[in-house]
Amino acid sequence: MSDKLIATVAEALQVSPGLVQESTAMENTPEWDSLRHFALILAVEEAFDVHFSSDDIPSLTAVAALRAELLRQGRDPGASS
């Protein structure tokens, strides 16, 4: 079963999807550096057709936080990719 959010994050970070988990976050993932973070934000925005505010972008630094925000915006982060 593939999780669309996990797959999107893995692709943006250029790591294998198996290495991305719910607990994956900037603080525990060396590939998730400050610049890659913005590439990731743009990738998630495109994949789910959402828009994150400049207030939220700096704090959406974990898979769980992204998932919560997608749900809040009425998207299905677990949709198969």
Added chain:
Amino acid sequence: MSDGRLFLVGRASWELFAPVLRKALQSYGLNPDIVVCGFDRELRLWSGADEDFESAPPRAAVVFPEARDLFQRQLTGSRPEIVPEEAGAQAAEFLLGAVSSLSARHPGVSWILSTAEVEFPGALAGMNDSELDPVALATSVFNAHVRRRCREVAGWSLFERERVTHALGAGVTYDARMDLLARMPLSARGMKALAERLASHWNAVVGRTKKVLALDCDNTLWGGIVGEDGVSGIRLGGDGIGRAYTEFQRTVATLESRGVLVVLCSRNNPEDVDEVFAMRPEMVLRPERISARHIGWGSKSDGLVQLADTLGVGLDSFVFVDDNPVEREQVRSTLPEVAIPEFPADPAGLPAFGEDLAWRYFYKVGVTSEDRTKTEQYRARAQTAAASREFGSPDDFLRSLRMEAVLSANDSSLLARSAQLTQKTNQFNLTLRRFTEAEMVRVLNDPNWMVIAAALKDRFTDHGWVALAMFEHHRTDPHWELEDFMMSCRVIGRSFEHAFLAACVDHLRQGSHEAIRATFVPGPRNAVASGFLVEAGFRLVEGEPDGRRRFELTGTVDAPSLDLFAMSWRGQA
């Protein structure tokens, strides 16, 4: 497979653009390694001190000058230091001089110089005449210089970045969030469009543009089917949708006049097609401009093979345009080397389709053979001019930046910025100690501590407060401990760290000879800071198994480039 390297040079976070460009290049079958030469590294490159570039020059380098960096500081103050025309000319001379130096040393590199773009939003705000805006005027003068030199010098080409903005609109290509948070003004769509245009440009630079445009006739060059609707029944020109076809033909005729071979490949009676050319004056494409034709009832793929044979051009140089998806698929499956764009479902999309076709397959860079002799003369002249502008050494280059530094000690007005520097500086950071604002307040109020911040500006950019040194005085075994020392990566590569530390140490000692001690604490990204203490004259005292190293300075700081900076202390004349 790799196609050499491509350098992206400019003062924005082009790292975000690199993967988008990679994808666009892949659609042309190109796979260069993309190297980003951003804020700090850009200056190193211009000064000839970028070892990576110097030892293994790339196949091409793309330079994106930013009007904001070039002119904002000089021109938007209440008392501008310089007239806009001069600012534009100087900035161009600086950039073109730097590129000339590198280009003379490494003639194999193709230089793709982008125009600078008038900033959005902000510039031109509330102005009816853009030449009344100093930044817009400077940008236009700058671009005129860049444009002229690209025309003169072989191996350089102009990339008009603003055409992407014109096509999509600045409201679409700009993303304020990315600009403010990530220093990348382009939106995801803006990056994608820019990447497509740049990929097309690079494809042209490496000489892989197509040569032949093979066109179907019915519902492609005109609306309707001539065999059924008759010569007078087809839609062409006039008012209404017929004009979409004449506009498309106009683009085809323009391509032909620039050397593209135009051929027809149509299932029709040859006489019907001849009649359209003869009887319909709206045909912009004249028969004498058609290099070859295959009009009959066989398969399109057979037709294209015969046309390739007639012209003596390989099928991999062909672009085939046909409105019928079945015909496209037949050719695609038989002749995979032929490029076959999707055709617009609505004929109203034809003029834009023609524009895309021109960009994607027939984009042309540089000069024609007729221009070549003239170009050679220009080139010789340009090289002489370049040599006189060349920078003899990296120091000459840095001197030309006219850098000014301001230092400030225990300055509570810099509290937030100082704390932020400790938290955000990951590369040039000696100990990686992070301070919150509250901790910074404590330190600033402690008489044993000395916190010194430095701001740096040069003729182009005010970099703001970019460096911080924190010292604590120890009374027993009297010495100053360098608790932390950091510098923003924006200003790495200017030897500013040495000059700054030297000024700090003079300020601390006030004539005494107290030792300065320091520790280097290795982290994931601060290797760049590791050699610094030794270069500055510190002596290694001991190394720990975890990579920490203790250093001591008893003499003065080695700062060979002290004279590159005009230094002053805040609050002192």
